[in-house]
Each structure stands twice: as C-alpha cells, then as structure tokens.
Amino acid sequence: KQEVTQIPAALSVPEGENLVLNCSFTDSAIYNLQWFRQDPGKGLTSLLLIQSSQREQTSGRLNASLDKSSGRSTLYIAASQPGDSATYLCAVRTQGAQKLVFGQGTRLTINP
C-alpha cells in the first residue's frame, strides 16, 4: 500500500528566501507524481506533474525533482514571496493504479 509523507508539516520563512519542500513515498513503482497548491477555503491547483521517466520539471520559480529509487521528491521555490503562502501537497500515482495518493501537506508561510 502506497504511503506518502510530507515533512515538515509547517514552515515559516522570510520573504526572498529559497526553500525546499520534501515528499517521500514507500512504493517506488510509480507512474507519476504531482505537486499541488491549496489556498485556504479553495480547491487544489496543479503546479507540476513529473512522469516516472523524468528527473525534474520546472515552472517559473518552481522546480520539482524526482528520485524514484529513494522514494523522494522535492519542490524548490526560488525567491519566495508572500503570495506563495499556501499549503503544498504532493500526490503519487502508483503503477497499475489510477488513483492519486496524497501526503498530508506542508503549510507554508512567507513573512514580508
């Protein structure tokens, strides 16, 4: 059974810092991994999707990496801004299954 863990549960940093969010999963036989952002009271917004054959994906100030062998993914946010404050969730789709299994999320606060 796939399990996804995100550490830390909460993170607070000053504006302008570069930061890394971590995601680990127990079953390395994955099809893809997706990072989402969730603002309070809102649904999920997809940030990046990494296929199992890829090592990383980039979108603007965001970079996500994937290391299947170690069961880890990281989301790197460059030059953080107060508008980046949200909960970040990673989700894994295991090979042979269609459903996404989510971590519990990291609540990020960027202080002006």
Add this chain to the structure above:
Amino acid sequence: EAGVAQSPRYKIIEKRQSVAFWCNPISGHATLYWYQQILGQGPKLLIQFQNNGVVDDSQLPKDRFSAERLKGVDSTLKIQPAKLEDSAVYLCASSSGGLGEQYFGPGTRLTVT
C-alpha cells in the same frame, strides 16, 4: 476553458440528516473523482468514474455514501445518514483519462453538528 464546478460551496446539517453534492467536470473529461479532505489531512479518494462506470470505490463507505454519474457528465455524491466524522471538504476533480493530470473544483465544505 471553464474549470470544475461544484455546489453548494458550504453546507451545515445535523447528524442523521442527508445531504447531496453536485459536480460538473471540465468539458470532455471522461474521468471524474470525488475526494474527502478532513482538516489537516490530504485528500482521500472516495470514488472514481470513467464515463458513467465506476473504476474504484474501494474507500467509499457504501452503507451511507452513494454516488452516480448519469450520462457520463455531471455527478452527485450523497451522504445518508450523516455522521459527525463526515465533516470535511468534498472535492471533485476531473481528467481527460485515468492517468492524466487532475483538475480540482473549489470543494464543498460540510459541517455536521
């Protein structure tokens, strides 16, 4: 392109009452998902439809929850009777295929008192 629509956005009911949620996926998306997100946790899949057929409902509490997707487009999720532990945000998502990128609606926040 319009996103995933859900209604209502908020609902407060008493335990043992019934409630229904509605979802309209992105046009052309064959796959529709219902997730339950309890406060402080990640979303948990309740049921997945491919067109109007069920692909996965292994985590749906079938004694009280039901869902349907008539004509392979809109979907409704029903809870009857509701329990206190059903208080959560219910998220609907859709994708063009079972392995495609999922797009989420704004969710329905349910409070059971």
